[in-house]
Structure formats: structure tokens, C-alpha cells
Amino acid sequence: xxxxIIIFDTTLRDGEQSPGASLDINEKVQIARQLALLQxxxxxxxxxxxxxxxxxxxxxxxxxxxxxxxxxxxxxxEKDIDSAAMALEKAEKPRIxxxxxxxxxxxxxxxxxxxxEIIHLAVKAVKYARKYVDDIEFSPEDASRTxxxxxxxxxxxxxxxxxxxxxxxxxxGYAVPDHYAALIRxxxxxxxxxxxxxxxxxxxNDLGLAVANSLAAVKAGAQQVECTINGIGxxxxxxALEEIVMALKTRQDFYHCSTRIVTKELIATSKLVSTLTGLxxxxxxxIVGENAFAHQSGxxxxxxxxxxxxxxxxxxxxxxxxxxxxxxxxxxxxxALKERIKELGYELSEEEFERAFKEFKHIADKKKRYLMxxxxxxxxSRKWKFLLFSN
Ligand SMILES: [Zn+2]
Numbered sequence: 001x002x003x004x005i006i007i008f009d010t011t012l013r014d015g016e017q018s019p020g021a022s023l024d025i026n027e028k029v030q031i032a033r034q035l036a037l038l039q040x041x042x043x044x045x046x047x048x049x050x051x052x053x054x055x056x057x058x059x060x061x062x063x064x065x066x067x068x069x070x071x072x073x074x075x076x077x078e079k080d081i082d083s084a085a086m087a088l089e090k091a092e093k094p095r096i097x098x099x100x101x102x103x104x105x106x107x108x109x110x111x112x113x114x115x116x117e118i119i120h121l122a123v124k125a126v127k128y129a130r131k132y133v134d135d136i137e138f139s140p141e142d143a144s145r146t147x148x149x150x151x152x153x154x155x156x157x158x159x160x161x162x163x164x165x166x167x168x169x170x171x172x173g174y175a176v177p178d179h180y181a182a183l184i185r186x187x188x189x190x191x192x193x194x195x196x197x198x199x200x201x202x203x204x205n206d207l208g209l210a211v212a213n214s215l216a217a218v219k220a221g222a223q224q225v226e227c228t229i230n231g232i233g234x235x236x237x238x239x240a241l242e243e244i245v246m247a248l249k250t251r252q253d254f255y256h257c258s259t260r261i262v263t264k265e266l267i268a269t270s271k272l273v274s275t276l277t278g279l280x281x282x283x284x285x286x287i288v289g290e291n292a293f294a295h296q297s298g299x300x301x302x303x304x305x306x307x308x309x310x311x312x313x314x315x316x317x318x319x320x321x322x323x324x325x326x327x328x329x330x331x332x333x334x335x336a337l338k339e340r341i342k343e344l345g346y347e348l349s350e351e352e353f354e355r356a357f358k359e360f361k362h363i364a365d366k367k368k369r370y371l372m373x374x375x376x377x378x379x380x381s382r383k384w385k386f387l388l389f390s391n
Pocket of ligand 1: 202204
């Protein structure tokens with residue numbers, strides 16, 4: 001199956017807008033190198049005109065990172081586009097990403113501009129950017145709250161002006177899956193030249209729906225997904241790259257598409273981003289959380305030990321986890337304890353095991369903590385003792 005979904009990573013642009021996250025230039029370059037290893041298709045490296053630091057980091061990433069497109073963000077004004085073009089000069093595959101708000105709320109309160117003027121500015125900006133590069137992406141900001149007929153006009157006009165990708169952002173996280181999918185289908189149906197451009201989606205997680213909305217859009221025909229590592233980003237964040245990629249991979253039977261992402265690099269990338277931004281990943285986070293492949297219930301542990309797929313839909317190794325983790329706690333059963341004792345290199349008779357199991361249950365119960373993990377098992381003068389360490 002062709003790798004037909006383009007993964008556009010915006011960890012270094014939208015992700016860095018996370019309250020509390022700020023990266024220096026070297027850290028950004030380090031993350032960009034890891035993203036190239038992960039084989040994302042596009043790295044949005046920053047917003048060059050916004051600060052000298054952003055300009056410099058886009059410039060360095062453009063110069064040093066190979067095998068991916070590098071994008072720089074710009075408003076629909078010449079000085080932004082000039083700055084993005086200068087920063088991207090040495091990129092192997094440069095992309096200028098222009099945005100301009102189109103929704104009524106933004107037109108009325110932020111831009112104070114009429115519809116005709118918005119179309120005029122968008123077209124002018126795309127044409128201007130074409131002087132520098134071929135690969136232009138245009139985003140009608142707040143697209144999901146824009147009137148469909150006006151959005152159709154804007155998208156058609158920017159494609160005519162030369163935009164190769166049209167991104168339909170759910171800037172404020174307002175969309176829900178059925179609505180967002182219908183929006184994508186509406187554009188495919190009404191924009192006459194839509195076949196000349198890639199439809200991209202960019203979702204925010206204000207209602208916890210960023211990934212669901214992105215996937216619904218893919219099903220409706222979107223070919224590029226914009227996302228960030230660990231789902232970091234403005235406010236509640238962006239669609240999480242690792243969740244998008246693994247949903248498409250795990251449910252290929254349903255989506256019939258794939259990405260070129262080297263999924264074994266997901267954990268390493270997640271850890272790097274979390275360490276450098278200081279934004280910790282919650283334990284129960286899908287795919288990359290510490291508990292994503294940990295089982296504690298005795299019934300589940302027994303099932304996984306008999307056949308992994310009884311309770312696991314993804315092989316932990318496929319995303320870079322070492323392996324399934326069976327957490328020993330008060331709900332664990334004989335099977336899991338037996339396995340752990342074997343791993344630790346001990347062989348017990350049936351009678352010894354029963355004694356050990358009883359004592360283990362006793363201690364686990366007393367501790368009453370799910371986080372308890374048995375790390376060691378010691379034999380002291382023919383009497384089993386368990387060392388429990390909390391983590
Ligand atoms: Zn955004």
C-alpha cells in the first residue's frame with residue numbers, strides 16, 4: 001500500500017506555542033533531526049518573522065536537516081513571506097505556509113475586512129510567495145467556523161493562484177467528527193479545482209476530539225494531517241502524531257491508507273520532546289504513556305501471557321516500547337507471578353509457589369497501592385520474602 005498520508009509535524013511551531021514550553025535553537029535542531037529519523041514528511045520549523053530566534057532556528061533546520069520538507073509560517077503579508085523565504089533558502093524542499101483568517105468572527109473583530117478583501121489578500125500572498133518557492137500551503141484560519149460557500153471561494157482562488165496544499169484548520173477546536181468530515185466532503189464536491197491541491201487538516205483538542213476529527217477527515221478524503229508529538233500545542237494542544245499514525249496503521253482495514261513513519265522511533269521522539277519542553281506525558285497517554293502497555297488485572301495478565309492479542313492491539317516493540325509490562329499488584333493472578341519468578345531466574349515447587357503467592361497477595365493487599373511493583377524476590381533461609389518498591 002502506498003504511503004499516501006502526508007504527516008506534517010508542527011511540534012516546533014504550534015507545539016512550541018504550548019503554554020510553558022519554550023525551546024532554544026539547539027534543542028529545536030535536535031528535535032528536527034529526530035523528526036527526520038521518524039520520517040515525517042514535513043517539519044514546520046517555526047514562524048520566522050515572529051522573532052530573531054525563530055528565524056535562526058528555521059534557518060538552521062532548513063540547512064542541516066535533510067530528507068524532509070521544511071516549512072516556515074507566514075501571515076499573508078510580504079514582510080512575513082520574505083522572512084520565511086530567507087530562512088528557508090538552504091532547505092532541500094522548502095515550503096511557505098501562509099495563513100489568513102476567513103471566519104465571520106475573525107473578519108469582523110480581528111481583521112476588520114470584508115470577504116472580497118480577504119480573497120484578494122490571500123491570492124496576492126500566494127502569488128507573491130510563488131516568486132520564491134513552488135511549494136505553497138495556504139490555511140484559511142478558523143476554517144471550521146467559516147461559511148462553507150465563502151470557504152469554497154477562498155480555497156478555489158488560492159489553488160488558482162498556485163497553492164499546492166490547502167489546509168483546513170479547526171483553529172479553536174470547535175469541530176466534531178461528523179461535521180468536520182462533511183466539511184472536507186463539501187470542499188471536494190464544490191471546489192472545482194480541488195484535484196490540483198492536497199487537502200490538509202489541522203485540529204485542536206479543546207473538546208478532546210483533535211485525533212478523532214483528523215481521522216474522520218482522512219476518511220472523507222484529506223491527504224495531509226498536521227499534528228504534534230505528544231499532542232502538545234496551543235491551549236489543549238493539537239492532534240497527537242503518534243495516535244494518528246498508529247490509528248491509521250492499526251486500522252488499515254478501515255482507513256486503507258498508511259504513512260511512511262518509522263513507528264519504532266515514536267517513544268524516543270516522545271521522550272525527547274517531553275524532556276526538552278518540560279511537558280510531561282501523562283501515564284495513561286495512548287501509545288507513548290508509561291502505562292500504555294502495562295496490564296494489572298489478573299484476568300488481563302493471564303490473557304496476555306497466553307496470547308498477547310487477547311488484550312493488546314499493538315505490539316509494544318512496534319512503537320519503541322521494550323515490551324508488555326505486567327504490573328504486579330493486588331489484582332494480579334498466579335500466572336503473572338509465576339512468569340515474573342521465572343524471569344528472575346528462580347524455580348519453585350508447587351508448594352513453594354503457593355506459599356509465595358499467598359505472601360505476595362498479603363503484601364500487595366496491605367500496600368493497597370496499584371503502583372507497587374515487585375522488583376526483587378529473595379530466598380532467605382528457605383523462606384520467600386518479597387521486596388516491594390514503590391515507583
Ligand atoms: Zn494550530
